[in-house]
Structures are given as C-alpha cells and as structure tokens.
Amino acid sequence: MNKFLQRWTVFAGLVVVWQLLGMFAEDPFFPPPSDIVTAAWEWWVLEPRNVTEHILPSIGRLLSGWAIASVIGVALGLLLGRSDRAMEYAGPLLVFLRSIPPPALVPVFLLLFKTGTPMQLATIIFGVIWPVLLNSVDGARSVDVTKVDTSAVFQIPRYQWVLGVVLPAASPKIFAGLRVSLSLSLVLMVISELVGTDNGIGSQLIQAQREFDYTRMWAGIVLLGVLGYGLNTVLLAVERRALAWQPRSRDEQHA
C-alpha cells in the first residue's frame, strides 16, 4: 500500500495542480482533467460506435502489426545471430534500414498500398521490427560455448537446438526488444492513422483538433496513455512468467 502511494503521489499531484490551474485559467486549449475524463468517458466508453469503429480497429492493427513484426524479427534474428557469415552480409543493410525514421516511409507505403489497413500495418511492422530483430541477433549470439558443445555432443535434433537452446538463451534479450517494440507500435499506429483515414483513434484525434474540440482531443490522448500503460503492464506480467527460470542474484551466490 505504501509502495502504491509512493508510486502514484507525483502523478496524482500533477493532476490536481492541472485541475486547479485549468479551473482558474479557463484556457480552451488546456481544459481541466475533470472535463477531459468526462469527455473521454462519454466519447470513448458510452458511445459503442466509437469502440467498434475506432478503438478496436486501432488496437487490432497495433497488436497484429506488432505480432507480425515480432515473429519475423525473432525468426530472422535467431537465424542471423547463429551465422557469422549471414550477419557479415546483412549487418550493414540492417543498420541502414533501422536508421530510416519509419514515418518517412508513410508516403511510400501510401503509394504501395493506398490508404487503409495494409498501409497502416506496413508502417507499424517496418517501424517496430528493428528492436526485436537486433535484440534477437544479440541474444542468439550470446549462447555460451559450453551449451553449444553440450548440444553438439548429445546430437540433439535441429528443432530442439533452435527452440530448446537458442530461443530460451536469447529470450531475456528478446523480451527487452519486444517491450521497446510494443511502445513504438502505439506511436506508429497513431502516425499511420493521421493521414488518409477517418477510422481509428489517431484519426479521431486529428479530427477533434480540426473541429476545435480540444477536450475531445485531450480525451484521445488520455486514452492512448491508458492503452500504452495497460499493454506494457500485460507484457511485463507475461515476461515475468516466461523468464521465471532466470537465477535471481541471491540464489546464484549459493551455487
């Protein structure tokens, strides 16, 4: 309970300050949090059409883009990480591609896919694949020599080598990449919805701004914050379960 208070005091304090300032200043650009929360509740929760037409499609694109990027990133990363030669060939290309800011490719994807979900997915996938891919490469390289030798001596089948040795050995690094990618997915989801569509949280954000409905705009921003926080919390819980095998430092000293 103490910990909970400690963690949320600053957050709650800032909200209270904003509330007071907002109430006195009556600035249309910065409505008080109470108005924002009310608007968010009415707009995003009580309006079923907004849930089905904007929130769910947005989350769907975010999650499927992230999932596709993760699968490709992990598979490719493990492959490249276990082959020095492949990495020598692909390394410079990866560094180059990773350096391109993903939003810069939105026009390209617009040309390729027109507007709509394929273009949005392409933007998300291209943007978030790099942290997963590069972390998987790093993780796959970190399998220590004794484990490689042990696997070779016991002549284990190839699938067991990949899924039973390389993947678990790389998993702490992979999860670090997945977390970065997930928060990037949210960013790119919004960016991909800002142009050429009237569907999704991002499009509603830009529409509210154009209609000078700043309270609704803030409500969208709050929704994105809640969404990002929730997704990260879920992923952290999954990670904690998946990596429960990791020796905790105190136990390790016992060995």
Add this chain to the structure above:
Amino acid sequence: MSNMLEVADLGHTYGDYEAIGGLTFTVRAGELVCVVGPSGCGKSTLLRTISGLIAPSRGDVSLNGSHLAVVFQDYSRSLFPWLSVQGNVEFPLRSLPRAERRARAAEALEWVGLGAAAKKRPWQLSGGMQQRVAIARALAYRPALLLMDEPFASVDAQTRFELEDLLLRVRREHDTTVLVVTHDIDESVYLGDRILVLSGSPAKLVADLEVPLPAERDQVTTRTDEAFVALRSKVARLLNVGGKPTMDVDKWAAAERESLSETVSS
C-alpha cells in the same frame, strides 16, 4: 574384452601450432582410463577430437557404439537454467517417448542420489550437486563412452572426494566405460584402472600404466596405500621429464604419506 574406443595416430594442429602429435591408445569396455598431463598440453584438444566437436588433422577415432556423452568442467554453463533438474537429464533423450524419457531420467537421478531434487532448477543446487546432475544426464543417455573433462576441478576438496567416490560407484554398478581427462595426478591414480601420461605440447603418450589397486577404493586407506604412493610418484616423475625440476617428488610423497597417516591415527 572388446575395445570401446580406439584412437590411432591422432594428431591435431591449429595453424602452425601442433597441439597433439600422434596419439595411439585404446579403452576397453568397462574400463576407467585417466588421461593426465600438464596444463595446456593439449588435453582439451584431445577430448574435443574424441567427442567429435572438432575434426582431427590426422588419425582416426573409432567408437564401438553410436554415441558418447561428455561431462564438462563448467557444470553451471553446461546445464540449462531454464530447465528443471529433471528436464536437464531428459535433454538428450528427446527422441524417446515421453514416459520412457521420464523413467530414465528419474532412474539416473536416483543413481546419483538426487531423486528428491528433480523439480528444482539447477542453479538452486550447490556446485557438487550440479555436477551430479550433469553426470546423471550423461548416464541417462547410456553412452558407449563417458568422457569427462576435468570434471571435479571446480568444486571444493570435500565435494571432490564425494564426487570421485560417486563416479567409482556408478560406473561399477552400471558397467560404464569412462575416460577422464585431468591434470591432477592424485585423482588419476585414485580413479583409474589405467593411466595415460601425456607430455607437454604437442601432446605425446609418455606412458600407459596399469593401476595396481583393488577395484574398491577408499579416500583414506587407498591414498596411503604403498602402491598408490609409488604410482603417484612415478606419474609425477614422468610428467617432470624434460621440465624444470620443481621439487623432489619422492621426498614430497614421503612427507605427505606421514602427514596423512598422522591424521588417520589421530
């Protein structure tokens, strides 16, 4: 008795550096052979060529059986932290049906006295226990030959004695053929039926010695046995051939025998 391992004119060079220079020896079925040599004499290269981890530059290694197992010195890196103790022992048995895999792992863990630790993670166990898990894993694989690379070099002296006796017991009970690579002269004499003495780099066979000790060995009485002390001195002298005289081996052996018998009588 049939030969389990035949090594003929085995040699290996890394670039210009010759690590092993033409080794020929055999290991008979059910035998425990110790390879002893100075540090950096090419013992690890020998082990890696026999286990097939590297292809030798010349010569032949032939194993009378389809597979061998290796117990490495570094148990904490050789075991998989994401698997339970049971999972680690089952690791080489993936091709078997689940029930048989289970049974074999449980059996092997009983042999090394770790039946109760099956559900734990390896890193929750002490170093000696972790090496026992590695031994159980090797035994569950039912190898034609069990190779051990300095298996007890990373545990404390007390644990080391326990593990040596455990190895002698399980290999007697299960008729396992074992090749132990070590730099420890005492250990080679205590464990071995036969000792292969290697010279420094490139590794060459200096002597192939039978150990004239009974199969039943005991950490206190065997180590004070005349035959044990004599053989240890002999191996030590052989290993010093060509090297700088570092100490008078016989005098050292006699002094140690005295101090040991003192501790026994007190």
